[in-house]
Amino acid sequence: MAGGNFVPGTGNGKEYPGNLSLYVTLTCIVAAMGGLIFGYDIGISGGVTSMDSFLEEFFPSVYRKQKADDSTNQYCKFDSQTLTMFTSSLYLAALLSSLVASTVTRKLGRKLSMLFGGLLFCAGALINGLAQAVWMLIVGRILLGFGIGFANQSVPLYLSEMAPYKYRGALNIGFQLSITIGILVANVLNYFFAKIPGGWGWRLSLGGAMVPALIITIGSLVLPETPNSMIERGRQDEAKAKLKRIRGVSNVDEEFNDLVAASEASRIVEHPWRNLLQRKYRPHLTMAILIPIFQQLTGINVIMFYAPVLFKTIGFGSEASLMSAVITGSVNVVATSVSIYGVDKWGRRFLFLEGGSQMLLCQILVAICIALKFGVDGNPGELPKWYAIVVVLLICIYVAGFAWSWGPLGWLVPSEIFPLEIRSAAQSINVSVNMVFTFAVAQIFLAMLCHLKFGLFLFFAFFVIIMTIFIFFFLPETKNIPIEEMVIVWKDHWFWSRFMTEVNFNGSIEIEKKGGDAYKKV
Numbered sequence: 001m002a003g004g005n006f007v008p009g010t011g012n013g014k015e016y017p018g019n020l021s022l023y024v025t026l027t028c029i030v031a032a033m034g035g036l037i038f039g040y041d042i043g044i045s046g047g048v049t050s051m052d053s054f055l056e057e058f059f060p061s062v063y064r065k066q067k068a069d070d071s072t073n074q075y076c077k078f079d080s081q082t083l084t085m086f087t088s089s090l091y092l093a094a095l096l097s098s099l100v101a102s103t104v105t106r107k108l109g110r111k112l113s114m115l116f117g118g119l120l121f122c123a124g125a126l127i128n129g130l131a132q133a134v135w136m137l138i139v140g141r142i143l144l145g146f147g148i149g150f151a152n153q154s155v156p157l158y159l160s161e162m163a164p165y166k167y168r169g170a171l172n173i174g175f176q177l178s179i180t181i182g183i184l185v186a187n188v189l190n191y192f193f194a195k196i197p198g199g200w201g202w203r204l205s206l207g208g209a210m211v212p213a214l215i216i217t218i219g220s221l222v223l224p225e226t227p228n229s230m231i232e233r234g235r236q237d238e239a240k241a242k243l244k245r246i247r248g249v250s251n252v253d254e255e256f257n258d259l260v261a262a263s264e265a266s267r268i269v270e271h272p273w274r275n276l277l278q279r280k281y282r283p284h285l286t287m288a289i290l291i292p293i294f295q296q297l298t299g300i301n302v303i304m305f306y307a308p309v310l311f312k313t314i315g316f317g318s319e320a321s322l323m324s325a326v327i328t329g330s331v332n333v334v335a336t337s338v339s340i341y342g343v344d345k346w347g348r349r350f351l352f353l354e355g356g357s358q359m360l361l362c363q364i365l366v367a368i369c370i371a372l373k374f375g376v377d378g379n380p381g382e383l384p385k386w387y388a389i390v391v392v393l394l395i396c397i398y399v400a401g402f403a404w405s406w407g408p409l410g411w412l413v414p415s416e417i418f419p420l421e422i423r424s425a426a427q428s429i430n431v432s433v434n435m436v437f438t439f440a441v442a443q444i445f446l447a448m449l450c451h452l453k454f455g456l457f458l459f460f461a462f463f464v465i466i467m468t469i470f471i472f473f474f475l476p477e478t479k480n481i482p483i484e485e486m487v488i489v490w491k492d493h494w495f496w497s498r499f500m501t502e503v504n505f506n507g508s509i510e511i512e513k514k515g516g517d518a519y520k521k522v
Ligand SMILES: OC[C@H]1O[C@](O)(CO)[C@@H](O)[C@@H]1O
Pocket: 042, 176, 179, 180, 295, 300, 301, 304, 332, 407, 408, 410, 438
């Protein structure tokens, strides 16, 4: 995510020696556990909020409404601001802590940020597992959110810095893959824990988050610090020795010198935020804001957070609802792996456009299915089995479309288009905007389901149309383009070329016009 070049096989035109050694592979697997805690959390909350015993204990009014006669409006059974606050409070906390974490990560190192992430997450999981009242749930989730903010800030950075440049693209998507695995594990656990007699299974679901949290906590203690971070903090000799160990070769001079140069270059940038406002960074700023907004406006988290609630709403029983979430979770993992395979072969634009069209079609069909069955008053009568199967199938195809497009590319594309001088600032914007919109979708979903009814799916479908058109016209292909040469894609672009300015060695600024026009001095 943050920092570094993520395009496998391209790098900066240089061929740094080094392999995907066992050492680096194991290191990255442990570090990727940071994604697991994020995913576990995304996956666990929906299942828990559909468990009767949990609702009865903490949200009795929602529980009563849900148990009421079938003739009441199905769309509004779960509409409760407190219930959504339970899910979404975490993302506000994550947003705040990711801002703090960026300083910790830079000044004190990636390991320490991961350690904080693991410890905070552990504490949150413990409080949630033992919760006796709603406030304990919310406090627990805020702690989990703080933990996720730290982990999401440091882990992707760590991965990209440890990985040999040829494998950065794949490893970057590895982070998203571990998020999806976390979601799936949570869905599977919910399925089994919900069956525990006595109705205390939700405690295991929520407390179970301690397991991935302990792994990343212990992991952060044994993991090596990245050479980049050591250089950043003036530990040059140690950094060089570490780089040799990580790459498994002794000839690391070229890469080491480049790391030192990159660190120097980023140190002299005094105002990364102000830099970002320069005209020549308009495309980058646009992408840093729009890509995470669009990723969340696909509506994916409606499925990820609330799949069991949603399936229950459309008439599934509790067990079938949790099982369906397991199915969508599996599709998510498999389809994310497809993008690891295809991203550098088929390109980003192809995946975005194909995934977008696939999502759009499914959203329209799901809206039609639900509209036909529930109408506007939300009263389904009997739901035939084949009907439910069709809906689940459509949702799976939608999830697959997301998982090989906006899911991983929402992180990968921003990370590969930012030049070093704006990278940290642009990346913070990307992460924060993602969290804000994750929060917004989580917070308003149940109210939207209640008011927009089947139109909820059309609401997100509308944004999928907008984002697909946006990609078609405004996102240049970045496949196999070294980051240092990325400026070419903007200069060649029909729209963005007009923003491309260059600073000459003598300090004057030129604006290059497309179509061979003469340079115009300003
Ligand atoms: O796999 C789905 C998950 O991926 C994310 O978009 C993060 O990239 C989450 O917001 C979502 O829950």
